[in-house]
Amino acid sequence: QSALTQPASVSGSPGQSITISCTGTNSDIGGHNYVCWYQQHPGKAPKLMISDVSNRPSGVSNRFSGSKSGNTASLTISGLQAEDEADYYCSSYTSSSTWVFGGGTKLTVL
Amino acid sequence: QVQLQQWGAGLLKPSETLSLTCAVNGGSFSSHWWTWIRQPPGKGLEWIGEINHSGGTNYNPSLKSRVTISVDTSNNQFSLRLTSVTAADTAVYYCVTGGNWRFDPWGRGTLVTVSS
Numbered sequence: 001q002s003a004l005t006q007p008a009s010v011s012g013s014p015g016q017s018i019t020i021s022c023t024g025t026n027s028d029i030g031g032h033n034y035v036c037w038y039q040q041h042p043g044k045a046p047k048l049m050i051s052d053v054s055n056r057p058s059g060v061s062n063r064f065s066g067s068k069s070g071n072t073a074s075l076t077i078s079g080l081q082a083e084d085e086a087d088y089y090c091s092s093y094t095s096s097s098t099w100v101f102g103g104g105t106k107l108t109v110l
Numbered sequence: 111q112v113q114l115q116q117w118g119a120g121l122l123k124p125s126e127t128l129s130l131t132c133a134v135n136g137g138s139f140s141s142h143w144w145t146w147i148r149q150p151p152g153k154g155l156e157w158i159g160e161i162n163h164s165g166g167t168n169y170n171p172s173l174k175s176r177v178t179i180s181v182d183t184s185n186n187q188f189s190l191r192l193t194s195v196t197a198a199d200t201a202v203y204y205c206v207t208g209g210n211w212r213f214d215p216w217g218r219g220t221l222v223t224v225s226s
Contacts, residue, residue, distance in 0.1 A: 036213065
């Protein structure tokens with residue numbers, strides 16, 4: 001199974017919005033709605049930010065939103081804050097009953 | 111709320127077997143898929159595999175020949191064994207609560223280094 005494709009880095013200024021894309025295939029992202037996004041700060045374990053393409057777990061800021069079109073999922077962060085600077089990973093269930101992650105995107109808040 | 115506590119050897123020699131265990135506190139042990147995920151230093155996340163309370167498993171095809179995940183329902187624990195390790199297996203290994211199509215919460219991670 002191949003990793004999902006994410007941009008290596010994105011950046012934005014405080015208050016702006018950014019979008020991180022995650023591209024897969026019909027066998028993963030395009031085949032169902034089991035796509036999640038995780039935030040990871042240096043030295044910490046990843047934290048679930050979005051599940052089922054667009055659902056925010058309790059406690060996650062409504063500045064985070066997710067969507068999907070075809071084989072590509074997206075994470076949008078609005079009203080960027082310094083604390084949003086982190087690595088972000090997408091994940092998807094696959095038609096082989098396995099899970100696959102994206103390579104990760106480093107978000108820099110300028 | 112589920113809490114995970116993991117432990118195991120942090121330094122291995124090439125060809126040895128990696129062994130990690132994760133204890134689950136809180137929540138319903140039978141309601142989840144208990145998962146291992148790893149992250150090489152400076153790199154991305156890699157799903158290793160998962161097990162349910164009945165012992166049903168799913169593994170990453172790229173690791174399947176070397177991986178065994180087992181469950182101890184009497185102690186609410188699950189374990190990872192990875193045989194014939196090499197330097198490429200050096201990573202932080204996380205035990206994770208799976209199920210409901212998400213990974214949440216995560217353990218704190220254990221750095222396993224493979225070096226001669």
